[in-house]
Amino acid sequence: MSKYSPEVFRTSLLGEDMVVLCGASGNKVLFSGYDKYIISWWPYAFKNILMDPSSVGNSANDEAAKMRSFLPQFLKPDSLKNYILVMDSMAKEHLQKEWSPCKEVKVFALSKKYTFALGCKLFVSIDDPKYVAKLAEPFAQVMAGLFSLPINLPGTPYNRAVKDGRMIREELKALITSRKMELSMEDNNNNNDNSKNPGGKMDLLTSMILDGLDESEISSKMGGFFIANHDTASAAITFIISYLADYPDVYRKVFQVLRLLPPASGTFREAIQDFMYAGYTIPKGWKACWNVYTTHNNPKYFPEPEKFDPSRFEGNGPPPFTFVPFGGGPRMCPGKEYARLQILVFMHNIITKFKWKKLNPDEEIKFIGSPFPAKGLPVSLETIQI
Numbered sequence: 241m242s243k244y245s246p247e248v249f250r251t252s253l254l255g256e257d258m259v260v261l262c263g264a265s266g267n268k269v270l271f272s273g274y275d276k277y278i279i280s281w282w283p284y285a286f287k288n289i290l291m292d293p294s295s296v297g298n299s300a301n302d303e304a305a306k307m308r309s310f311l312p313q314f315l316k317p318d319s320l321k322n323y324i325l326v327m328d329s330m331a332k333e334h335l336q337k338e339w340s341p342c343k344e345v346k347v348f349a350l351s352k353k354y355t356f357a358l359g360c361k362l363f364v365s366i367d368d369p370k371y372v373a374k375l376a377e378p379f380a381q382v383m384a385g386l387f388s389l390p391i392n393l394p395g396t397p398y399n400r401a402v403k404d405g406r407m408i409r410e411e412l413k414a415l416i417t418s419r420k421m422e423l424s425m426e427d428n429n430n431n432n433d434n435s436k437n438p439g440g441k442m443d444l445l446t447s448m449i450l451d452g453l454d455e456s457e458i459s460s461k462m463g464g465f466f467i468a469n470h471d472t473a474s475a476a477i478t479f480i481i482s483y484l485a486d487y488p489d490v491y492r493k494v495f496q497v498l499r500l501l502p503p504a505s506g507t508f509r510e511a512i513q514d515f516m517y518a519g520y521t522i523p524k525g526w527k528a529c530w531n532v533y534t535t536h537n538n539p540k541y542f543p544e545p546e547k548f549d550p551s552r553f554e555g556n557g558p559p560p561f562t563f564v565p566f567g568g569g570p571r572m573c574p575g576k577e578y579a580r581l582q583i584l585v586f587m588h589n590i591i592t593k594f595k596w597k598k599l600n601p602d603e604e605i606k607f608i609g610s611p612f613p614a615k616g617l618p619v620s621l622e623t624i625q626i
């Protein structure tokens with residue numbers, strides 16, 4: 241029987257009190273030692289690294305709220321269905337090019353390559369592989385810097401992330417300028433409905449421009465969307481592939497992987513009134529970081545929580561707010577339908593093309609923000625004919 245022992249970790253940053261609601265399940269303690277400080281610093285790191293200084297509010301929470309207040313048409317299910325064909329053809333092309341010629345692949349790196357390239361295509365209509373690769377490097381540095389010690393000295397991961405965050409915003413601003421010019425040229429030439437869709441590019445960028453956001457807001461928010469997409473869907477794909485290797489008979493029910501290894505470790509809230517947690521009073525006004533992993537591993541709702549058992553999702557499934565890979569309530573992940581769709585389309589393509597075996601069956605899983613396999617999940621591949 242797993243033990244479940246919630247803990248509270250208190251810190252104080254830039255004058256704001258914060259608690260990290262961490263916990264333990266079985267032998268795993270998700271946040272220990274200095275990880276707790278890194279996690280509590282995250283909203284500030286996000287703001288300092290990714291946000292244009294002219295578009296930032298007073299607190300990190302203001303930034304999240306602004307991000308939320310703008311839910312682009314692009315991310316709504318009605319619009320997303322228009323992108324299934326692009327997702328499908330990119331998944332096929334990616335598998336053909338990167339997987340088919342190989343006997344063995346490292347799943348994590350390749351799924352990241354696919355989800356990032358898909359984001360470039362659907363968010364900003366970039367499909368030149370060289371340009372995609374040029375953007376991938378600074379985004380990887382930003383991701384590393386977001387979960388590092390916030391020491392802004394030359395050579396530290398945080399310092400590199402601040403510089404690369406600035407570089408990304410500059411690239412995005414250049415894209416915004418040229419897209420605005422295309423839009424206004426089409427408007428001048430042609431006053432029909434297509435004028436809102438230059439060259440067929442109704443991507444996230446055009447969607448934001450048409451919603452009237454200014455350049456610095458778009459570059460900050462766009463950076464946020466890229467980062468939110470960066471390690472999440474690729475982690476989900478990686479662990480679905482990993483669990484499928486262990487449990488081939490349950491491949492149809494794979495989405496419960498999101499319970500066992502939720503790609504986003506948690507998020508931040510402000511207490512609107514005093515509340516009790518694990519015997520502690522958390523005062524009104526404090527920031528709280530809640531953790532998806534420990535919610536998903538609470539044996540009260542998921543008996544034998546570390547067991548992979550798809551049948552627990554049958555019938556009514558788990559009670560509300562216990563299965564929360566995309567969060568819950570009004571701040572729930574706005575990218576969840578996009579994420580689900582890209583994972584589904586990719587998994588459909590991979591399952592119908594390959595069988596695979598893990599090369600390191602007992603590979604360690606590490607956590608830096610999101611979970612990842614320590615050696616990148618190397619697998620051997622066999623092409624199948626259906």
Ligand code: HEM
Pocket residue numbers: 304305307308464465466468469472473476502503504506507508532564565566567568569571572573574575576578579580
């Ligand atoms: C498997 C993939 C993903 C997972 C598991 C995931 C999970 C989460 C979680 C747990 C939150 C916090 C929700 C809350 O506060 O209640 C969140 C927030 C957010 N996600 Fe995702 N996400 C994923 C993919 C994406 C993608 C692809 C995008 C963008 C295209 C995205 C955009 C965002 C944004 C902008 C927020 C902040 C919302 C706010 O604070 O109001 N996510 N996500």
